[in-house]
Structure formats: C-alpha cells, structure tokens
Amino acid sequence: MPEPYIRTALPDDEEALGHLDRATWSYLHAVRPREQPPYEPFFNERFGPHDHLVAEVGxxxxxxxxxxxxxxxxxxxxVRQIQGLAVSDEVRGNGVGRALVRAVIGEASRQGARRITLRVLGHNTPARKLYESEGFVVEGVQPGEFFLDGEYVDDVLMGRGL
Structure with missing residues (x-):
C-alpha cells in the first residue's frame, strides 16, 4: 500500500468522513450508541474541517x-486533545493510524501547544499500543467509567509533551 497522504480536511470531505465514521463505529472505541438515520452532519459548530486531518490513499x-x-x-x-481517530477497516494495519497520530502531533506543535492528550477506552488495546509507541503515557484511569455492550469499561487518560 502506498504511503497515505495527510492533509487538512475540506468542507467537501463531509460526506466521505461521515460515511467513514459510521462504517468504523464499534464499542471498542465509541461511548455513544450507533447513529441512526437521519444522520447528524459530520462537521458542526464545535468541530469544522480545520479541526480534522484526513488520510488519503489513491x-x-x-x-x-x-x-x-x-x-x-x-x-x-x-494543551490540545485528540478527540477522534478512525481508520477504514480495509487499510487498518498499514500505518495509516500511525501517520495520522504523527501528523496531529506535528499540527498541535505548530499551533503552539506544549502538551497533547487523549482519552481511550481501556479495552481498546490496538489504539493504546499505537499511542504508547508514539510517546503517550497513561496519566490516569477512571475505572468502569462507561457501561458499553454489557460491560463496564475504563476510561484511560494519556498524554505527552511536545
């Protein structure tokens, strides 16, 4: 697979990003139920295109x-915070997530941030390993913070300096 091209999202990316978000939904990382039609817009008052980096392949x-x-x-x-990360199932395991994490660390640094943080569900081992490999450390755990799909799941707080 070719290296992903990372860029800032554009308003025209909204439909593709919404589709990707719904296609990758899982209790492994989601704390809200699966969204049902009619779907909310991907971009909103809180997060617009400029708050997202996208990975393109082909x-x-x-x-x-x-x-x-x-x-x-x-x-x-x-401080900046990673508040969402999704990678299409068909390219998972090919470095797309790592490229996005590295790019967002760079973007946070360019914005003048001194730290970057995130929250990840305790049972999301693949994401935790990725973040740890990129220098994030566990800074706190909220045990059983979420009840998802019939089980209590920890909320793990991670961060690193820039």
Whole structure:
C-alpha cells in the first residue's frame, strides 16, 4: 500500500468522513450508541474541517483524526486533545493510524501547544499500543467509567509533551 497522504480536511470531505465514521463505529472505541438515520452532519459548530486531518490513499479518504482543546479555559490553551481517530477497516494495519497520530502531533506543535492528550477506552488495546509507541503515557484511569455492550469499561487518560 502506498504511503497515505495527510492533509487538512475540506468542507467537501463531509460526506466521505461521515460515511467513514459510521462504517468504523464499534464499542471498542465509541461511548455513544450507533447513529441512526437521519444522520447528524459530520462537521458542526464545535468541530469544522480545520479541526480534522484526513488520510488519503489513491485519492480516497481512509482515515481521520480530530484535534481540539480539552477545555475552553484560557489556562488550558497550551494543551490540545485528540478527540477522534478512525481508520477504514480495509487499510487498518498499514500505518495509516500511525501517520495520522504523527501528523496531529506535528499540527498541535505548530499551533503552539506544549502538551497533547487523549482519552481511550481501556479495552481498546490496538489504539493504546499505537499511542504508547508514539510517546503517550497513561496519566490516569477512571475505572468502569462507561457501561458499553454489557460491560463496564475504563476510561484511560494519556498524554505527552511536545
């Protein structure tokens, strides 16, 4: 598989990103039930195209990462947070997620952030291993924070300096 091309999302990417988001939905990473039609727009007041990096292979979007602020507080403005990551099943395991994580770390740094954080479900071993391999460390665990698909799941807080 060729290297993914990473770029900032465009307004015209909304339909493809919405489809990808719905196609990759799983309780492995989702804390809300599967969305049912009519679907909410992918972009909204809180997160627009400029808050997303997309991965393209062969001109087709195969992944995205969402970068935001963990809080609206000025005292927290030096921190960015990964608030969504999805990779198409057909390209998973080919470095697309890693390329997106590396790109979003670079973007956070370009924005002047000093730290980047994320939250990941405790049972999402593949994502946790990816984040750890890119320098993120567990900074806290909220045990049994979510009840998903019949089981209690930890919310794991991870972060790293920039």
């Amino acid at each position: 001109g087709r979007i195969v992944g995205y990462v969402r970068l935001g602020f963990p809080t609206p507080l000025l005292s927290n403005a030096h």
